[in-house]
Amino acid sequence: MQQLIHSLGQQARQAARQLARAETAAKNKALEAMAQALLDGADDIISANTRDLDAGKSAGLDAAMLDRLSIDAKRIADMAEGVRQIIALPDPVGAISEMNYMPSGIQLGKMRVPIGVIGIIYESRPNVTVDAAALCLKSGNAVILRGGSEAAHSNRALAACIQNGLRKAGLPESAVQVIPTTDREAVGAMLRARGLIDVLIPRGGKSLTERVASESLIPVIKHLDGICHVYIDDTADIQKALKVAINAKTHRYGVCNAMETLLVAEAIADDILPALASSYLAKGVELRGCVRTRAILADEDIKAATEDDWSTEYLAPILSIKVVDDLDMAIDHIETYGSHHTDAIISEDITRARRFLREVDSSSVMVNASTRFADGFEYGLGAEIGISTDKLHARGPVGLEGLTTQKWIVLGDGHIRG
Amino acid sequence: MQQLIHSLGQQARQAARQLARAETAAKNKALEAMAQALLDGADDIISANTRDLDAGKSAGLDAAMLDRLSIDAKRIADMAEGVRQIIALPDPVGAISEMNYMPSGIQLGKMRVPIGVIGIIYESRPNVTVDAAALCLKSGNAVILRGGSEAAHSNRALAACIQNGLRKAGLPESAVQVIPTTDREAVGAMLRARGLIDVLIPRGGKSLTERVASESLIPVIKHLDGICHVYIDDTADIQKALKVAINAKTHRYGVCNAMETLLVAEAIADDILPALASSYLAKGVELRGCVRTRAILADEDIKAATEDDWSTEYLAPILSIKVVDDLDMAIDHIETYGSHHTDAIISEDITRARRFLREVDSSSVMVNASTRFADGFEYGLGAEIGISTDKLHARGPVGLEGLTTQKWIVLGDGHIRG
Numbered sequence: 001m002q003q004l005i006h007s008l009g010q011q012a013r014q015a016a017r018q019l020a021r022a023e024t025a026a027k028n029k030a031l032e033a034m035a036q037a038l039l040d041g042a043d044d045i046i047s048a049n050t051r052d053l054d055a056g057k058s059a060g061l062d063a064a065m066l067d068r069l070s071i072d073a074k075r076i077a078d079m080a081e082g083v084r085q086i087i088a089l090p091d092p093v094g095a096i097s098e099m100n101y102m103p104s105g106i107q108l109g110k111m112r113v114p115i116g117v118i119g120i121i122y123e124s125r126p127n128v129t130v131d132a133a134a135l136c137l138k139s140g141n142a143v144i145l146r147g148g149s150e151a152a153h154s155n156r157a158l159a160a161c162i163q164n165g166l167r168k169a170g171l172p173e174s175a176v177q178v179i180p181t182t183d184r185e186a187v188g189a190m191l192r193a194r195g196l197i198d199v200l201i202p203r204g205g206k207s208l209t210e211r212v213a214s215e216s217l218i219p220v221i222k223h224l225d226g227i228c229h230v231y232i233d234d235t236a237d238i239q240k241a242l243k244v245a246i247n248a249k250t251h252r253y254g255v256c257n258a259m260e261t262l263l264v265a266e267a268i269a270d271d272i273l274p275a276l277a278s279s280y281l282a283k284g285v286e287l288r289g290c291v292r293t294r295a296i297l298a299d300e301d302i303k304a305a306t307e308d309d310w311s312t313e314y315l316a317p318i319l320s321i322k323v324v325d326d327l328d329m330a331i332d333h334i335e336t337y338g339s340h341h342t343d344a345i346i347s348e349d350i351t352r353a354r355r356f357l358r359e360v361d362s363s364s365v366m367v368n369a370s371t372r373f374a375d376g377f378e379y380g381l382g383a384e385i386g387i388s389t390d391k392l393h394a395r396g397p398v399g400l401e402g403l404t405t406q407k408w409i410v411l412g413d414g415h416i417r418g
Numbered sequence: 419m420q421q422l423i424h425s426l427g428q429q430a431r432q433a434a435r436q437l438a439r440a441e442t443a444a445k446n447k448a449l450e451a452m453a454q455a456l457l458d459g460a461d462d463i464i465s466a467n468t469r470d471l472d473a474g475k476s477a478g479l480d481a482a483m484l485d486r487l488s489i490d491a492k493r494i495a496d497m498a499e500g501v502r503q504i505i506a507l508p509d510p511v512g513a514i515s516e517m518n519y520m521p522s523g524i525q526l527g528k529m530r531v532p533i534g535v536i537g538i539i540y541e542s543r544p545n546v547t548v549d550a551a552a553l554c555l556k557s558g559n560a561v562i563l564r565g566g567s568e569a570a571h572s573n574r575a576l577a578a579c580i581q582n583g584l585r586k587a588g589l590p591e592s593a594v595q596v597i598p599t600t601d602r603e604a605v606g607a608m609l610r611a612r613g614l615i616d617v618l619i620p621r622g623g624k625s626l627t628e629r630v631a632s633e634s635l636i637p638v639i640k641h642l643d644g645i646c647h648v649y650i651d652d653t654a655d656i657q658k659a660l661k662v663a664i665n666a667k668t669h670r671y672g673v674c675n676a677m678e679t680l681l682v683a684e685a686i687a688d689d690i691l692p693a694l695a696s697s698y699l700a701k702g703v704e705l706r707g708c709v710r711t712r713a714i715l716a717d718e719d720i721k722a723a724t725e726d727d728w729s730t731e732y733l734a735p736i737l738s739i740k741v742v743d744d745l746d747m748a749i750d751h752i753e754t755y756g757s758h759h760t761d762a763i764i765s766e767d768i769t770r771a772r773r774f775l776r777e778v779d780s781s782s783v784m785v786n787a788s789t790r791f792a793d794g795f796e797y798g799l800g801a802e803i804g805i806s807t808d809k810l811h812a813r814g815p816v817g818l819e820g821l822t823t824q825k826w827i828v829l830g831d832g833h834i835r836g
Contacts, residue, residue, distance in 0.1 A: 240832030369830025412787025
C-alpha cells in the first residue's frame with residue numbers, strides 16, 4: 001500500500017511541477033471541460049452512483065448517509081456550476097506583493113505559488129471529489145483524493161470527467177488522482193507520505209479528522225469542532241442582540257459556524273432572556289441553561305445544562321445558555337470550552353469590543369454580527385476547501401489563497417553581500 | 419517526563435494569554451530589563467559557563483563545540499545588544515490589514531496575533547536562549563526552551579536574567595521557561611505535547627532537526643539543508659556572473675545561504691570557467707566538477723564530482739560545478755538535488771529570468787544577486803529565529819511576523835445572514 005501511495009505521490013509531484021507553471025487560461029480551459037464532461041456524463045455518473053446506493057442500502061447505511069451519497073441531475077448541475085464559479089475567481093498563482101528596494105540595493109518581494117501536492121481524505125459526499133479537484137487545479141496544485149469506500153463507483157465516474165477535462169486542456173491527468181482502492185490501509189499510507197504529499201485536508205466527521213490529526217506526519221489543515229459563542233454584553237443594543245442571537249442559532253443548525261452556547265451578562269439577562277427564549281422555543285430549539293439562566297426562565301422552557309453541554313457541538317436545534325458576571329468571565333468561558341472557531345460579542349461599548357477582538361483567540365472574532373458570516377463566500381474568497389481552526393498557515397475559511405504559499409524573490413544587478 | 423512537560427505547557431499557555439494582550443511598552447520594558455540584567459549578571463553567567471566548559475573538556479568536546487559553548491564579556495554584550503535591537507523593531511501584534519466592507523455590509527479584516535506557545539529545541543550555543551526568548555516575547559508568545567545538556571548551567575544563568583526582566587515589567591515569569599532537566603526524554607515529550615505547544619523550532623545540527631521533523635506530532639518550522647545554486651545562463655553579463663558567483667561561495671563558508679553547486683550553461687562555460695576557477699583557487703576553494711567542467715579546466719585545478727556531491731551541503735571551501743545544456747537542465751538539476759533554500763540565476767534575458775523566478779520552487783529565488791542575501795537582516799525583518807525551507811506558514815527567513823498568525827475580524831451593526 002505504501003508503494004501504491006509512493007507511486008501516486010511521485011506522479012503527483014511531477015504533475016505539480018507542470019501545474020505550477022501552467023497559464024491561467026489552460027487551467028480555466030480544463031475546468032470548463034470538466035464542467036462540460038460532468039453534464040455530458042450525467043448518465044454514467046448516475047448509474048455508477050446507483051451501484052453505490054444499492055450497496056449502501058444492503059450495508060444498512062442510514063437515510064442521512066444515503067442522502068449525502070446520492071447524486072441526481074440537479075446535484076450534477078450544481079457541481080458543474082461550482083466548477084464554473086471557480087473559473088471566475090482570480091488566479092492567485094504568481095501574484096507579486098510587497099516589492100521594495102532594500103538598503104543594499106536589491107529589490108525584494110514575495111511571489112504567491114502553489115503548495116505542491118495536496119491530499120484530501122473525505123467521506124460519503126461525492127461532490128467533494130469535484131470541488132476539491134477544481135480548487136486544487138485552479139491554485140496550481142496536484143491533488144490525491146481518497147473518498148469513502150461507500151462512494152467508490154461514484155468517485156471513479158466523477159474522476160473520469162475530471163481527467164477528461166485535464167486531457168482536453170493539455171494538462172497532466174495525474175494532476176488529479178483518485179486512489180484506486182477502498183483498502184482502509186490507504187489512509188494510513190497517506191498520513192505517512194512525507195515528502196510526497198505537502199499537506200492533508202480531512203473533510204468529514206470528527207472521528208475521521210481526529211484520526212488524521214493524531215496520526216499524520218504531514219501538516220494538516222482542519223477543524224474538529226465548531227463550538228461558537230455569542231456573548232451579549234450588558235452594553236448591548238437589545239434589538240441587535242435579539243436579531244444576531246436568533247440568526248446565529250436558527251439560520252441553519254447543522255453547520256460549524258452556528259452558535260452552540262449563548263453567554264449573557266448578568267446585568268442584561270432579565271431584560272433579554274425571556275424574549276430570546278420565547279423566540280427560540282417558537283422555532284423548536286431546545287434550551288439548556290445554567291442555574292442563573294433557569295432562575296430567570298420558566299421551568300418548562302429550559303433544562304439544566306451539564307458540564308458536558310459547554311463543550312458540545314450540537315449541530316442541532318439545541319442551545320446551551322450561561323449567565324456570566326462580565327466580559328472577563330465570558331472570555332474565560334470561551335477560552336476554556338470553545339473550539340477557536342468563531343465567537344461574537346454584542347456590545348455598543350467600543351472598549352469592550354476592542355478587548356473581545358484582541359483577547360478571544362479564535363479564527364473569526366466578531367462584533368455585532370452573526371457567527372454565520374464565517375464562510376468563504378461571505379468573506380469574498382469564493383469557494384472554500386474547508387475551515388481551519390489551526391493557527392499555522394491557514395486560519396478560518398480556506399479558499400484558493402490558503403492552498404498557496406509565498407516564496408521570496410530578489411532582483412539585483414550583480415549585487416553581492418559586503 | 420510527559421507530566422513535567424505538561425505542567426510547563428499549561429503554565430506557558432496561561433502566560434501566553436497574558437502576553438497576547440500585553441502592551442508593546444510592557445514587552446519592551448521587559449526586554450530592556452533583560453538586556454540590563456545580562457550585563458549586570460555577567461560574572462554569574464561567566465562562572466556558570468566555566469562549569470559547563472570544564473565539564474565539556476572532561477567529556478572530550480572538540481574545539482569547535484567548546485567555542486560555540488563559551489561565553490565571555492564580549493558575547494554577553496552582543497546578546498544584550500541583540501535584545502535591544504529587538505526592542506527597536508515594530509510590534510507585529512494587533513496590526514489590522516485588508517479591512518473592507520463586504521457586500522453583506524459587514525466590515526471584514528485580519529488581525530495579526532501571537533501563535534501562543536513556541537517550543538525551541540537547540541544545541542550548544544547558549545545565545546539562542548536569549549535570542550529566542552526575546553523574539554518570542556516581542557511577538558507575544560510564551561516559549562519553552564530546551565537547550566543542550568552541555569550548556570545547562572549557562573542556560574540556567576541566562577534564564578535567571580530573562581526572568582528578572584519579566585518580573586520587572588510585571589509580565590509572568592512562565593512566559594519564558596527553560597526545561598529544568600537534561601534528561602533526553604524531555605525532547606521526546608515536547609514532540610508529543612500537542613495542544614500545549616503550538617509550534618516547534620529546532621535550531622542545531624542536521625541530526626537534531628531530522629529527529630524533530632520525523633517524530634514531531636506538532637507543526638515544525640525548520641530547515642534541514644542549504645544546498646544553494648547559482649546558475650550562470652549563457653545570456654549572463656560576465657562581470658556580474660563573476661562577482662556574484664565568487665561572493666555566493668566565498669563571502670562565508672559555514673552558512674546555509676552559501677552556494678554549494680555552480681551550474682554553468684554550456685555556451686558560456688569556456689568564457690567564464692577558467693577565470694572563475696582561478697579566483698576560487700586563489701581563495702583556497704576546492705573544486706569538484708562534472709566531465710564537461712573538467713574538459714575545460716586543467717586537471718590539477720579540479721577533482722571529479724561524484725553523484726553525492728550534487729546533494730552535499732559542504733559548509734566549507736568546497737564547490738561542485740556542473741555544465742548544463744540550458745535553463746531547463748539547470749532547473750531540473752535544482753529541483754532534483756536542491757534543498758529548496760535559495761537559488762539564483764545570472765542572466766540578462768528577461769524571459770529566462772521570469773521562468774527561473776516562477777519555476778524554481780525554493781524559499782528564495784534570485785536574479786543577478788548573491789544567494790548570501792537570503793537573511794533576516796538583509797530582508798528587513800530584523801533578527802530572525804531561523805530560516806524555513808518548509809512551504810507552510812513560514813518560508814525563508816523567519817522574523818517576528820513568522821512567529822505570529824492572523825485571525826479574521828468582523829465588525830457589524832447587528833448584521834445577520836439572510
